[in-house]
Each structure stands twice: as C-alpha cells, then as structure tokens.
Amino acid sequence: MVEIFSKQDGPRREDAHVKRLIEQNRGVITQLADQLSNGRYSASKKPKQVPQAEGLIIHIGSGPKPAPEPEPRIRVTANGRVIAVDVGSGRQLQFFGEIRENRGVRIFRLATAANGFIAPLDGEVTEALADIDGVLLGTAYTDGDLALDIGTRLEIPPEIQGAYG
Structure with a gap:
C-alpha cells in the first residue's frame, strides 16, 4: 500500500500549535x-x-584624500629582477632588467628590445643605463653595487636590504 502526502495550504498543525503556545506564554x-x-x-x-x-552644521571633507607620492627604491629581487618599488606600498613602479646566468657567469641585461624584452624602457632611462647593460656580477661587483649604480644614475636611492650577493 502506498500513502501519498501532499502539501497542504497554510501552516502545519504542529507549527500552529507551537506558535500558539509561545504567544500564550510570551510574558513568562x-x-x-x-x-x-x-x-x-x-x-x-x-x-x-x-x-x-541643534544648530550644528556638519561638513564632510570634499572627497577622498589624494594618494601619497610614491617613494621609489631600487631593489634586486631573489629571482634576479632589477626593479624600482614604492617603499610605502611595496608595489613595483618600474622594471629595469634582470640578472641572467649563463655558464656560471651572472650578467645584467637591461630591459631593451634588443635584449628580447617585450616592454622595453623608454629612451631617457635606456640612455642613462646603457653602459651598465651586460655588466658581469660577482664578488667585485655585487647586486648591491648594481642597485647603487642604477639609483645614482636615476637619482633614486637603492634598497640595500632587498639586495643579495
């Protein structure tokens, strides 16, 4: 034998009983x-x-505060990227190139189209850093020295703590 239960209109009998009980005992x-x-x-x-x-005029400022001026620093990352970062936010501001290793020799490659970079640097930065392109890095000339040279030429202080070498 099969019993078919269909949904009825309105609340169930048990729900109506509980609701009534709660309303009757609301004070308690x-x-x-x-x-x-x-x-x-x-x-x-x-x-x-x-x-x-009463009598107060409340004036809310005229919009959001302007973003603070970025404070760039030159950083050589652990994976060999040479970048300028904002000290306050840590965001990358500019990419200068990367340190590539070829047969145990570490070489800095400037981000130019000739070196195979998709987004090359603009003309002024390329001119300022042209003689650093292809420099060998080792014990005599470290990553920190590279960051210092780039920073000096572009008037950006280096972030020596981020450099390794």
Missing part, C-alpha cells in the same frame, strides 16, 4: 529572558533614541 518567556540577561533582553527591544544636535 520575556521574564525568563530578562532574568538570564540581567534585563538586556527588554532593553534591546526598546527603540533607541538618538540625540539630535
């Missing part, structure tokens, strides 16, 4: 809630009155 439930919460239950149900200030 509120009293118990106040007793357990030290009166905070009834206090939370009361509407809160916001004091109205």
Whole structure:
C-alpha cells in the first residue's frame, strides 16, 4: 500500500500549535529572558533614541584624500629582477632588467628590445643605463653595487636590504 502526502495550504498543525503556545506564554518567556540577561533582553527591544544636535552644521571633507607620492627604491629581487618599488606600498613602479646566468657567469641585461624584452624602457632611462647593460656580477661587483649604480644614475636611492650577493 502506498500513502501519498501532499502539501497542504497554510501552516502545519504542529507549527500552529507551537506558535500558539509561545504567544500564550510570551510574558513568562520575556521574564525568563530578562532574568538570564540581567534585563538586556527588554532593553534591546526598546527603540533607541538618538540625540539630535541643534544648530550644528556638519561638513564632510570634499572627497577622498589624494594618494601619497610614491617613494621609489631600487631593489634586486631573489629571482634576479632589477626593479624600482614604492617603499610605502611595496608595489613595483618600474622594471629595469634582470640578472641572467649563463655558464656560471651572472650578467645584467637591461630591459631593451634588443635584449628580447617585450616592454622595453623608454629612451631617457635606456640612455642613462646603457653602459651598465651586460655588466658581469660577482664578488667585485655585487647586486648591491648594481642597485647603487642604477639609483645614482636615476637619482633614486637603492634598497640595500632587498639586495643579495
């Protein structure tokens, strides 16, 4: 034998009974809630009155603050990228090139189209750093020295803590 239950209109009999029971005992439930919460239950149900200030004119500033001027530093990253970063946010501002290793020799390659970079540097920066392109890095000339040279030529202080070597 198969019994078919179909959804009826309105609340179920059990739900209506429980709702009625709660409504009949609302006073006792509120009293118990106040007793357990030290009166905070009834206090939370009361509407809160916001004091109205009279005669005050409140003026909110004229929009968002302008972004602070970036403070660039030259950094040589652990994977050999030579970049300028903002000290405050840590965001990359400019990419100068990378240190490539070929047969145990580390060479700095400037980000130019001739060196195979997709986004080459602009003309002024390329001219300022042209003689550093292809420089060998080792014990005599370290990553920190490279960052210092680039920073000196572009008038950007290096971030020696980020350099390795």
